Amino acid sequence: MDIISQLQEQVNTIALLAVNTFGTLQRDAPPVRLSTDYPEPAANSNPTNPNPTNGDANPNPNPNPSVNPSEEANNVAEQPKAMSAALVQAAKKFDALVAALPLSGEEAQLQRIAELQAENEAIGLELQKQLEAADLEMKQVQELFNHATDNCLNLKKPD
Amino acid sequence: MATGTAASFPPPPPFYRLYSDYSTDPDSAPPPPPPVEGSYPLYGATYTTEAVLPSLEDQGVRQLYPKGPNIDFKKELMSLNRDLQLHILELADVLIERPSQYARRVEDISLILRNMHHLLNSLRPHQARATLIHILESQIQRRKQAVEDIKRRREEAQKLLKESIQILDSQ
Secondary structure, eight states, X not given: OOHHHHHHHHHHHHHHHHHHHHHHHHHHXXXXXXXXXXXXXXXXXXXXXXXXXXXXXXXXXXXXXXXXXXXXXXXXXXXXXXXXXXXXXXXXXXXXXXXXXXXXXXXXXXXXXXXHHHHHHHHHHHHXXXXXXXXXXXXXXXXXXXXXXXXXXXXXXXX | OHHHHHHHSOOOOGGGGGGTTTTTOGGXXXXXXXXXXXXXXXXXXXXXXXXXXXXXXXXXXXXXXXXSSSOOHHHHHHHHHHHHHHHHHHHHHHHHHOGGGHHHHHHHHHHHHHHHHHHHHTTHHHHHHHHHHHHHHHHHHHHHHHHHHHHHHHHHHHHXXXXXXXXXXXX
């Protein structure tokens, strides 16, 4: 892909990363502690278990809810780091692409185009001359060949 | 059912009748219409044949980089990139402290992104000229190669003819 399209893609990528970052953080953010009067929500609550066979109050919390909070805490801490690293990487790549832009002035380009056109004209004329000379020579050679074959046919006597 | 739907559409334009004798006399048919220039209407909207990038003010967007005949694209793009990163950080701060005021920051970010895209689009004519230069150079290269080839072949042919004359003379 040419460099300008790559730059445009990179701008879109940066925008996409920013939007995803904020969306993910807002979606996965844990609730905020409003006041010290209210207790922290219990980590092991299992609201879908109305089973009366559980005599004592959950002596063995099933492993899933206890793994979830610590896992979530890890994710919530790691995600912003990973996402912000990706954002910074994308910005650096954009800077690298901008530095690699082969820019030159408009007048310089127009001048070069005029030079190239003149050179193209000159070499086009040369090519045409050569082609015409070669065509002429080819006709001459064909004439010669026809004469030679005619002579061969005339000289060759039937046995 | 087929005749009902067929009758509801208008017939195709009758221009085909003008070309009935085209195979015998190509000049009896009208020539193709000349290409359209300037602006033309199409399905109710007006389009123009001139390809020019509308400036940002025409699209109602504030231009953040300085105006002028010669814009230093690299410098402006890099400074817009830095601005973008700063604005993203600002948005993160605002969401933490005053979440209800996100709208202005989001608008700023989108403004910066539009400016960046406009700068990149205005680089396209430069790219077109560079492509033209590249095409001209490769065409000159090919023509030079062709001239060399023809010269070489002509010399070979001359040499062969001289040799064959020598052989015929010596016999």
